[in-house]
Amino acid sequence: MKKFFLAVLGILIILIAALLIKTFTYPFKKNKVANSEAWKPVKNDSAVMRLSNGIKIPTVSTGSLGEFNYSPFDQFKEYLKASYPEVYQNTENYEVNKYGLVFRLKGKRTDLEPILFLSHIDVVPPGEADVKDTTENIFRPDDKPLPPVTKVSEDWDFAPFSGTVANGRIYGRGAIDMKGMLFSLMESMKDLIRNQHMPQRDIYLAFGFDEEVGGKNGAKMIAEDFKKKGLTFDAVYDEGGLILRKGNIAGIDSDVAAVGCAEKGFLSAKIKVKGLGGHSSMPPMESAIGKAAVIMQRLEDHQMKPVITPLIKDFFNNIGGSMPFTSRLAISNQWLLKPLLISQLTKNNTTNALVRTTTALTMMKGSDGTNVLSPEVEFVVNFRLLPGNSVKDVREHIAKATKGFDVEVEEIDNTREASAVSPTNTKAYQLIEAGVKQINPGTIVTPYLTMAGTDAYKYQIVSKNIYRFMPIKINSAEQQSIHSTNEYISIENYLKMIHYFGYIMKNYDK
Template sequence: MSEATETANQTPSSPVDEVVRLCQELIRIDSTNYGDGSGPGEKEAADYVVARLREVGLEPTVVESDPGRTSVVVRLEGEDRERPALCIHGHLDVVPANADDWQVDPFSAELKDGCIWGRGAVDMKDMDAMILANIRDLARRGVKPPRDIVFAFFADEEAGGVKGSHYVVDHHPELFEGVSEAVSEVGGYSVTVPTSAGDTRAYLVQTAEKGILWLRLTAHGRAGHGSVPNPENALVRLAEAITRINEHKWPREYIASVRELLDGLSGLTGTSYSDEDLDELLDHLGGAQGFVRGTLQDTANFTMADAGYKHNVIPQSACASLDCRFLPGHDDDLLATIKELAGEHVTVDVVHRDIALDAPFEGPLVEAMKTALVAEDPGAEVLPYCLSGGTDNKALSTLGITGYGFAPLQLPADLDFAPMFHGIDERVPLAALEFGTRVLQRFIATC
């Protein structure tokens, strides 16, 4: 019997007792998603989840879109089966990590400075562990949640969910029968802000997220010798297109969730703001302000480039990848703007496109989130926000499911948390992980 199995067979008295171990064991499984079909895939991580569920008598559904691209879904029956069901979900894949850049091995799950370090500690094997710990606790105690809950662990979120949530939704919609709402990443974490009564923790619940438009730009020109002047150099044409797009000023628009966050933060801190001058107000959010700044307008950021095959050969084409994120209803206008800025010698191809989401910051589910947070952190404030990235809630929305970001963490004021998403030295405090597990337990019991 392995050490992990021996540990798992020791019955914990609460989900908090095993969440750290579950998180470490998940992080130690390399489930890197390179976005091109290479890499180990999610199967080992999915097998781990399946094994932990079977240990407590559950039999999940396993869905494989391609070999190794594995998602796991399990439904727990609720007390009131007439109520619409809830989905609580996470993803098992992580973005690449260059070990040379890190203080620790990114797949070691090392305990250091009161944190678990490793790729996925923040995005999002911490939440996966919190979910898994709570499922196991419910199953051990034989306790039913207030309504049916579908728990899902998806593949491929970091590449748009094509091999994960979108595949599961498209091919197995019956797994989500009766589900009306969902919660997952990226929200529920705290930021410490100054108020007249002293520093206060504000928890940001994600109620909206921008849409995704991943584009491939290809500049066309005339191949030639590197020593001969060439006015049709594809590299130069691509560089000019990149410059025009990079210098474009996207107009600001404040959607409801963004406005509500800004107004709530202004009320808490006593810091006034205008639509043209937000810097002082947003500075109160620390590292989280990057997510918010990304939701004030559409964005377009170049992420990769590829051109040429020899030092003395001018190539006939040059390519670049562009990550665009749009506010609700802006996708067509954004694409038209990019094509215009790219110019006549550059073609623009859509690699991946997905919708923007916007949900109300009200209703019983939102109140359950607020109540669970405040019960564990009295005096805390809860505010909505829009995520500049995207989540698997996009796929679920095609089934009419309203999604929120709620992966609760109480964070130290000096921890620059948000930049660790896809960043270096990703880590989650043990105390925050245990706090989030308790909050999620309360939430599940009252949702």
């Protein structure tokens, strides 16, 4: 017996030694200590006011495309033309489906594939804020500030379409998502033209107008137009990841630039469950709503299997070196500890979404009366597909959850597969790293999985190198303001974003 325990002890010592050796020798990416100061923003009131006045134009997209109020979109096009005459005069520019805008700055060499920068004109509604009368005197091309708009909602420090400049910030719906990026791209291209910098390859800008409702009539048609023209892009840059301030990721004592190299797929299913209706005084043993409850419980209790994909493995390899010892131990010893690592990841809402196709029950409809049994109950479940899971997999998962019940399943909204995963060993990705170091030295730059849908997905038909990243450093509260109340972008972030995109445009072929 003593020999047995000694043998077990010896195995444990060897196992612990192996775990420790693997942890301390694991090739986590080393984050270089910043040896240079960040680029310092230079005051540029004109650039700030051009964005401010652009926010005043309420280019809201909501519902189906036919319900749009197109007047603000017409005003926005005229405002861009008045604000950036150099860009319009020195580029080939045209419209796709009337409101999609494309700009092409010609390069010296036609044998090089062009690069493409994306944004979108539309914004989500401002919520319950009363925005009437905020469209008067929408814009002026002279860059002078418009009269301030009175605060109209307790949830907004300033009216959502006021474009107020205060406290070192530019306030309003779309400041981050995503007029800030659109105007920074126009500013960067304007500066290139003013400085007579002719790039080696063509640089394109493409702005959709219905991204917030699926992008079918904007980005999709622009991408198809590029395809028809035989264009292939060496890189496509769009929104997605951000620079997360130190502390936003638990255990990471550094700013983290999360670059979306892929995005999740999407499937929303409306499930109609049938049963016996009638008066509540004589109910059946199992009602339609009870059956629906069983199905919903199945969907939540038996979700799709979590998995650490190559992209997420790369993500952990990049940030792991800055994580606590226990996290590094689990990441570097997945040969033994992967079940434990996955178990920990799935306990947190954010990290759970990184490792599985998520399930979200979002809507439900039954009887309209307190004493009426509905013969049919419907609910909606939304899945965000992890790369590696397919729409077919999700359909089979739904079929399994509804087995034994009389149901109808209808897919609604925009069903689509998860995107392809873009590589990180490209010039396009390396320029992102270099650009981030320019404006925020010491930042950990890492590939990431974008949870939400973007216009970038539509451009897979014209490029294999698609990166979703907006170079602004924000905290969790600022991140929550996107699509919510009190959205703003700091002037520092905006000016740094202009510099960042200008850096990529100027240095892509150096």
